[in-house]
Amino acid sequence: MNRLSIELPGLQLKNPVMPASGCFGFGKEYGQLYDLSLLGAIMIKATTLETRLGNPTPRVAETASGMLNAIGLQNPGLKGVMEGELPWLEQFDVPIIANVAGTETADYVEVAKAVSKAPNVKALELNISCPNVKAGGITFGTDPEIAKELTKAVKEVSEVPVYVKLSPNVTDIVEIARAVEAGGADGITMINTLVGMRLDQKTGRPVIANGTGGLSGPAVKPVAIRMVYEVSKAVNIPIIGMGGVTETADIIDFMSAGASAVAVGTANFVNPFVCPQIIEQLPAKLDELGINHIYELIGRSHRL
Amino acid sequence: MIIQDRMTVTSQQQIAHNIFEMKLNGKLVGEISSPGQFVHIRVSDSFEPLLRRPISIASIDQEAGEMTIIYRAEGRGTTILSQKRSGDEIDVLGPLGNGFPIEETADGETAILIGGGIGVPPLYELSKQLTAKGVKCTHILGFQSKDVVFYEEEFTKLGETHIVTVDGSHGTAGFVTNVMAELGNEFSTYYSCGPMPMLEAVQTMYEGKKGFLSFEQRMGCGIGACFACVCQTTEGSEKAYIKVCSDGPVFPAGVVAI
Numbered sequence: 001m002n003r004l005s006i007e008l009p010g011l012q013l014k015n016p017v018m019p020a021s022g023c024f025g026f027g028k029e030y031g032q033l034y035d036l037s038l039l040g041a042i043m044i045k046a047t048t049l050e051t052r053l054g055n056p057t058p059r060v061a062e063t064a065s066g067m068l069n070a071i072g073l074q075n076p077g078l079k080g081v082m083e084g085e086l087p088w089l090e091q092f093d094v095p096i097i098a099n100v101a102g103t104e105t106a107d108y109v110e111v112a113k114a115v116s117k118a119p120n121v122k123a124l125e126l127n128i129s130c131p132n133v134k135a136g137g138i139t140f141g142t143d144p145e146i147a148k149e150l151t152k153a154v155k156e157v158s159e160v161p162v163y164v165k166l167s168p169n170v171t172d173i174v175e176i177a178r179a180v181e182a183g184g185a186d187g188i189t190m191i192n193t194l195v196g197m198r199l200d201q202k203t204g205r206p207v208i209a210n211g212t213g214g215l216s217g218p219a220v221k222p223v224a225i226r227m228v229y230e231v232s233k234a235v236n237i238p239i240i241g242m243g244g245v246t247e248t249a250d251i252i253d254f255m256s257a258g259a260s261a262v263a264v265g266t267a268n269f270v271n272p273f274v275c276p277q278i279i280e281q282l283p284a285k286l287d288e289l290g291i292n293h294i295y296e297l298i299g300r301s302h303r304l
Numbered sequence: 305m306i307i308q309d310r311m312t313v314t315s316q317q318q319i320a321h322n323i324f325e326m327k328l329n330g331k332l333v334g335e336i337s338s339p340g341q342f343v344h345i346r347v348s349d350s351f352e353p354l355l356r357r358p359i360s361i362a363s364i365d366q367e368a369g370e371m372t373i374i375y376r377a378e379g380r381g382t383t384i385l386s387q388k389r390s391g392d393e394i395d396v397l398g399p400l401g402n403g404f405p406i407e408e409t410a411d412g413e414t415a416i417l418i419g420g421g422i423g424v425p426p427l428y429e430l431s432k433q434l435t436a437k438g439v440k441c442t443h444i445l446g447f448q449s450k451d452v453v454f455y456e457e458e459f460t461k462l463g464e465t466h467i468v469t470v471d472g473s474h475g476t477a478g479f480v481t482n483v484m485a486e487l488g489n490e491f492s493t494y495y496s497c498g499p500m501p502m503l504e505a506v507q508t509m510y511e512g513k514k515g516f517l518s519f520e521q522r523m524g525c526g527i528g529a530c531f532a533c534v535c536q537t538t539e540g541s542e543k544a545y546i547k548v549c550s551d552g553p554v555f556p557a558g559v560v561a562i
Contacts, residue, residue, distance in 0.1 A: 025529040029550065033306060033527075045531075053544050058522045060532040065351040069524070074531045074545065218351045246351075269525040270346065270354060272397065273308060 003293050004282055006040070006261050008238050009186035010123040010161035011095050013040040013261055015279050016251065016294060020242050020263035021045055021099035021125060021165075022071065026085035027092075030272060036092040038276045043189075043263055044085065046101040046127050049111050051077035056209040061198045066217030066244075067266060068196050070210035073101055073130055078111050086118045095122035097163065101130060105153050108140075113157040123160050126151065126185075129167030129192035130214075141167040141192075144179035151183030161186035163240065168220075168227055169195050177231040188231060189240040189263065191224045217266040218244040225257045232258020232299055246270075248278050248285040255297040305335055306400060306527065313392045314370060321451040322377050323422075324386045325362075329370045332398055336364050336371065339429035340403030340497070340518055340554045343373065344526035346395040347384040356397060357381045358523050358549070360497075362425035363432065374425040374454065400526050401553050404430045404495050404516050411438035413492040418480050418506050420446045420498025426518060428455060430495055431462045442466075442491070444483045446502065450474035481505050489513060494557075504562045515557035521548040536561040 004015035018041040019030070026044050027036055036042065054074030061068045076084060081098075089096055098115045102108040112124055128141035128150060140150050147164070155162050164180040166173055168191040177188055193214025198207045206212070224243025232239055241259030244250065246267040254262045267274045282294070291297060311330035319325045332343070344356040363372040377386035388394060403426070409415045415434055419427045424445050431441045441463040447453045450473035459465040466483045467475030476483055480502060489510070496506045497518035507517065524530035528550030537546055538561045546552065546560070 023530065025531070029525070029527045029529040054531060054534070057532075057534060059534070060522055060524050060530070062353055062355050065354055067355060067524070069530070069532065071531045074534070217354055266354070269530055270356065271308070272525065272527060 003286060004279070006295065008240075008260055011041055011097070013095070015040045015282065016255065016261035017275055017279050017282075018043055018097070018240075018261065018263050019268055019275055020265035021097075021127070023265040023268045026081070027089055030268070031092075033272050034276050036089070037094050038279060039094050040261060040279075041095045041097055041122070042089065043097045043099055043125055044081070044089075045075055046073045046099040046130065047075055047078055047081045047111055047115055048073060048101050049078050049107045051075070051080060058208055059210070061207040061213065063196070063198055063215065063217075064219060066215055066219030068198055068208055068213030068215055069193070070208050070213040072210065078114055082114060082118060086120060090120050096120045097123045097125050099125045099127050099165070100154070101127040105150055108150060109153050109157050112154045112162075116157075116159040121160060123186070124154070124158055124162045125189050126154055126162055126164045129165050129169075138167055138169065141176065142170050144175050147176050148179040148183035151180045151185050155184040163187040163189050165192055166190040166231075167192050168223060173227050174230050174234045177235050181235045181237050185237060187238045187240065188235065189242065190231065191220070191227055191243045194220055194223065216244070218246055220244050221250065221253075225253055228254060228257040228259050229301060233302060246274065248281045251278065251282065252285065252289065252297060255294065256300040258299045258302065260298050306398060307332055307335055308395065308397050310393045311396045313388050313390055313394060315390055316386070316388055318386075319374070320454040323374065323452060323454050324377055325372060325374050325454075326385070326388070327370055327372050328394065328396065329368070330396065331369065332396055333364060333366065333369045333371045336361060336399045338403030339406065339433055340426045341399040341401050342426075342553065343396050343398035344400055344523075345385065346397075347381045349395070353381045353384075355524065356526060357385065358400070358526055360426040360518075361399065361429060363429050374422075376422045397526065401549055402551070404518070404554050406430070406433050406437065408514065408516070409434060409439045409493040412440075414440045414442065414490070416442050416444065416484075416487070416491045416494045418444045418446075418484065418494065418496040418498070418502075420480060420502040421448065421452070423498030423502075423518065423520070424455065426497050427495065428458060431459065435462045442487065444468065444480045444487075446470070446480040446498065447474075479505070481509055484509055500562060507557050507562065510557070513557075516554050517557055517560070518554045519548050519552050519560060523549050525549070
């Protein structure tokens with residue numbers, strides 16, 4: 001019996017651990033280091049209709065127990081991802097979750113329609129929460145009505161289940177979660193990064209060329225846990241939780257808060273082997289807690 | 305192949321003001337393929353600081369399984385690194401990136417190596433390998449002032465060495481370009497590592513010559529996945545950005561827009 005398997009819309013996960021979008025490229029770099037088939041799934045870097053060069057540098061800055069980034073959705077565009085990235089990933093026994101981004105509804109729809117036809121793409125992650133692009137991205141994720149309409153439009157054309165990635169940069173994340181559920185979302189992924197800024201001590205100016213960046217890493221975990229807890233109580237669709245996942249204890253926390261699986265982001269930069277390592281350590285952690293199957297953890301916090 | 309190794313510190317000493325030389329022993333050394341590659345060091349097992357620190361490899365001793373890194377203890381991470389002692393173990397990821405091509409200079413030819421500040425270290429292993437194959441190396445090494453000059457003797461043993469300090473407290477006063485102008489263009493290849501303004505000046509002065517430049521940029525993952533450390537190319541189009549960590553850090557002259 002596989003004690004770690006989790007079934008979600010479109011996804012048969014061997015285990016609940018997957019690298020988060022934007023922290024794993026399209027897998028090639030990590031594929032040199034370990035067998036990507038060990039992963040529960042892979043959330044590939046955001047795909048936009050056209051090639052995006054991203055923001056000027058510096059694009060990253062370290063902060064207390066975390067980091068800021070403003071990469072700006074650099075990616076080879078729909079054609080590049082369909083022809084140059086996804087076919088390479090077919091050699092691995094791992095479901096791909098394609099992150100879809102855009103600046104207007106028509107872009108999202110066109111990318112979603114095409115990328116959802118790729119044989120190894122088993123779900124989409126609708127990126128309505130990127131804080132680092134001037135147009136689109138986060139603007140879709142901060143207004144419930146717009147988020148709902150976009151979800152609906154993408155659901156109509158997608159061949160696979162659609163997960164919506166929520167931004168924490170809102171007053172009431174539950175309201176947005178309910179809106180995307182009403183729009184037909186099959187699941188939610190959360191949280192994207194928190195908008196932050198770091199200043200240079202000498203010049204007083206922002207370190208990151210973009211000015212602001214998205215905060216990630218262990219520093220954001222308590223915010224993410226609180227949000228997963230609140231959203232999971234309010235909706236009936238599954239959540240893939242993320243925000244500072246670094247070790248097995250974090251998987252336990254996110255799933256207890258209400259997530260059905262977790263994504264690992266910044267920790268991949270600190271320790272490129274973190275995903276396979278925590279997957280391997282997970283059964284022992286379950287033994288320690290007297291848990292038979294990882295499924296039992298989901299939403300434990302609500303049952304007490 | 306890139307590996308994650310727990311390397312043992314075999315020595316650590318301060319060789320100039322805030323400049324440290326550390327020797328590390330481990331199987332990672334056996335994976336190093338060219339001078340100018342770098343390692344990504346986690347200075348602490350805690351979340352403080354969180355990210356790894358990219359540091360160039362200054363010297364390799366394959367027989368002893370040992371490598372030397374030289375770094376400036378400036379920020380939080382490198383200050384913690386400077387407190388490590390012999391016997392301590394450190395989490396090192398590497399070797400990373402593409403180094404300097406020694407095959408671009410043939411036996412009997414002349415190479416000029418121009419370094420600036422903390423960009424000097426990788427030129428040392430480069431010079432060792434070039435001189436070992438019969439290349440005549442001339443070194444031009446620029447520093448801010450006398451108190452931060454290092455490895456003058458080591459470089460001098462390998463070939464003609466010119467030290468330049470901005471404040472004139474040691475060697476020639478001014479910038480590396482002053483010495484470059486004096487020496488002229490009678491060489492076959494140049495190799496350079498240092499701050500961006502220096503690389504720009506070197507590339508401009510040696511326009512038309514065959515050269516290789518090593519770049520620096522704020523890094524995240526160090527393996528090419530996070531797209532943090534990009535630099536712009538002169539080509540434009542789809543290849544407008546290249547990654548310093550995995551496409552570089554060494555690029556042929558003229559490739560990167562500076």
